[in-house]
Amino acid sequence: MKNIAVIAKRELASYFNSPVAYVFLIIFLILMGFFTFMMGGFFQYNEAALTTFFIWHPWLYMLLVPAVGMRLWAEERRMRTLELLFTMPITTTQAILGKYIAGWLFLGFAILLTLPMPITVCYLGEPDLGPMVTGYLGSFLMAGAYLAISGLTSSLTRNQVISFITSVVICMFLVLAGYPPITNLLLKWGASNRLVEFAANLSVMFHFESMQRGVVDIRDLVYFVTLILFALFTTNIILKTHRS
Amino acid sequence: MINVQDVVKWYGPMLAVDHVSFQVKQGEVLGFLGPNGAGKSTTMRMLTGYLPLSGGKVEIGGFDIEEKPLEAKALFGYLPENAPAYTDMSVEGFLKFTASIRGLRGQAGRDAVEKALDTCHLQGVRRQSIDTLSKGYFHRTCFAQAILHDPPILILDEPTDGLDPNQKHEMRELIKTMGKTKAIIVSTHILEEVEAICTRAIIIDCGKLVFNGTPAELRSRSAEAGCVTVGLLNVSAAEATPALEKVDGVKTVTLLSEENGRALYRLAGDKGRTGLAASLKAFLDGKHWNFDELHTNQGRLDDVFHTITSTDSAKEVHK
Missing domain, CATH: 3.30.70.1320 (Multidrug efflux transporter AcrB pore domain like)
Structure with missing residues (x-):
């Protein structure tokens, strides 16, 4: 446990030691605001809810979370510090968890900075708090899932650009898997209904949407946790076998 | 302290390290020689548990590096090739991080960091970010990381690489002093260094061990020795x-x-x-x-090195 904390602390410090953290946070908040107010038409909606806010999260995270995750391991490989890290008396799992938790906490911090949004809504009207809380929970879990996937692609390469592009594509699939263009394509290719349904169930949208409505279904939680654990487990195997 | 037995490493179909065995005892400084690409760094990476072995066994202070990696890794300090370090941290921050990973927390950690800063003459740059350091300081920062927890074993991959002559001299003195109480492996391709600091030398060529003996024995192999x-x-x-x-x-x-x-x-x-x-x-x-x-004539090391590592006849003799 202590080793995980030490690794996480170092990782978090390195975000804030470089401009990366500040640039990310500013861009994150600007885009959140832009999409909610300009694209989503928050005021025109005239409703005391965060629907127009949460609806953009899967799309924004698709681009922004890989930007945080791409450096997790690619940077260590490029700087050769991977060799330093893995010859210290820690396990690969501890290193992975430490770095992952640091990234997730950082994303959580970014999400917390959007709290003026719900506060504004509460000030302007009488919103239902339940969907707001579960929406934030879903958003945080979704960021965690994307981050785990970005970490996985990051462990495969020393090149951050490759890591970024690959994880954006995977995250895009996870967003789009339930959409008609994809499901229709699968049907056209002769996939069975069950397979199409399975693909649609892989979509984060499917699971995030119910959380936005204020429903915390155990199946949605299982989905996000499974996705995260699967990605971290695969990262572990990659880092153990593919080091030089 | 270090026991390497029949270690083999395959990179796909390529045999990088071919049944290499050697031991290092406490109080010994072992010079690890070989031309570039001979398998020095690969061997060191296997010793330190970074690369998995394709065959054979490595024991560090009695702990098998693959079966008891944490216990084994706690016993050595490692300076990898090219001396990597987290460049976005300050020298002090980086050393504090290594101290806490090594289990040195609180006062013990602070003392260890201060001692390492003193030993490696890094006090003047302790608050500086590592990526702004000159190569000599950068290198010493990574070296400081290796000796921070005062390990009984040191594994140093080209410790004087990129240092100026004064710094090289100082580094050699440091290794020599530490060599009296620790078991040290130093890889290098600078032959004078072997003379200066090592009590024993091994030479590896094309993944094979071709020499294991004292620097004086190595010298006496020279055709010129005794002339x-x-x-x-x-x-x-x-x-x-x-x-x-x-x-x-x-x-x-x-x-x-x-x-x-x-x-x-x-x-x-x-x-x-x-x-x-x-x-x-x-x-x-x-x-x-x-x-x-x-x-x-004492014989010239570079002569011997040249003969041992490049002619086929020499390899036949040692097989």
């Missing part, structure tokens, strides 16, 4: 060469240079025979020839 060099004054080569060939014990006479009335010779006797210089001195005194140089 006598003599510089004669005011004697012409035409006169001197036939005369020298008749000296007792001399087998071959080689004229190295002749200029301004000075003839420089190298005389080789029978292998293993000593006292060639003495009989030559007696001969020269008898002839009343003047000389300004007369010494027995």
Whole structure:
């Protein structure tokens, strides 16, 4: 446990030691605001809810979370510090968890900075708090899932650009898997209904949407946790076998 | 302290390290030599548990590196090739991080960091970000990380690489001092370094161990070892060469240079025979020839290194 904390602390410090953290946070908040107010038409909606806010999260995270995750391991490989890290008396799992938790906490911090949004809504009207809380929970879990996937692609390469592009594509699939263009394509290719349904169930949208409505279904939680654990487990195997 | 047995490493179909075995005891500084690409760094990476072994066994202080990696890794400090470090951290921050990973927390951690900063002369740059450091400081920062927890074993991959002559000298002194109480492996391709700091040397070539012995033994392998060099004054080569060939014990006479009335010779006797210089001195005194140089050659390390690592015949001998 202590080793995980030490690794996480170092990782978090390195975000804030470089401009990366500040640039990310500013861009994150600007885009959140832009999409909610300009694209989503928050005021025109005239409703005391965060629907127009949460609806953009899967799309924004698709681009922004890989930007945080791409450096997790690619940077260590490029700087050769991977060799330093893995010859210290820690396990690969501890290193992975430490770095992952640091990234997730950082994303959580970014999400917390959007709290003026719900506060504004509460000030302007009488919103239902339940969907707001579960929406934030879903958003945080979704960021965690994307981050785990970005970490996985990051462990495969020393090149951050490759890591970024690959994880954006995977995250895009996870967003789009339930959409008609994809499901229709699968049907056209002769996939069975069950397979199409399975693909649609892989979509984060499917699971995030119910959380936005204020429903915390155990199946949605299982989905996000499974996705995260699967990605971290695969990262572990990659880092153990593919080091030089 | 370090026990390497029949270690093998395959990179796909390529055999990078071929059944290498050696031991390092406490109080020993082992020089690990070999041409570039011979498998030095690969071997070191297997010793430190970074790369999995394809075969064989590595024990660090009695702990198998693959079965008990945490216990084994706690016993050594490692300076990887090119001395990597987290460049976005300050020198002090980086060392504090390593201290806490090594389990040195609180006062013990602070003391260890201070000591490492002092030993490696990093006090002046302790708050500086690592990526702004010059190469010498950068390198020493990574070295500081390796010695921070005062480990009984040090594994150093090219510790003097990129240092200026003064820093090199200092680094060698440091290794020598530490070598009295620790078990140290130093990889290098600088031969003078082996002479300066190592109590024993091994040479690896194309993944195979081709030499394991003291630097003096290595030297004595040289064709030149035991030869006598003599510089004669005011004697012409035409006169001197036939005369020298008749000296007792001399087998071959080689004229190295002749200029301004000075003839420089190298005389080789029978292998293993000593006292060639003495009989030559007696001969020269008898002839009343003047000389300004007369010494027995120690053998040149680079000579031996060259023979051992590049000719096929040498490899056959050691198989």
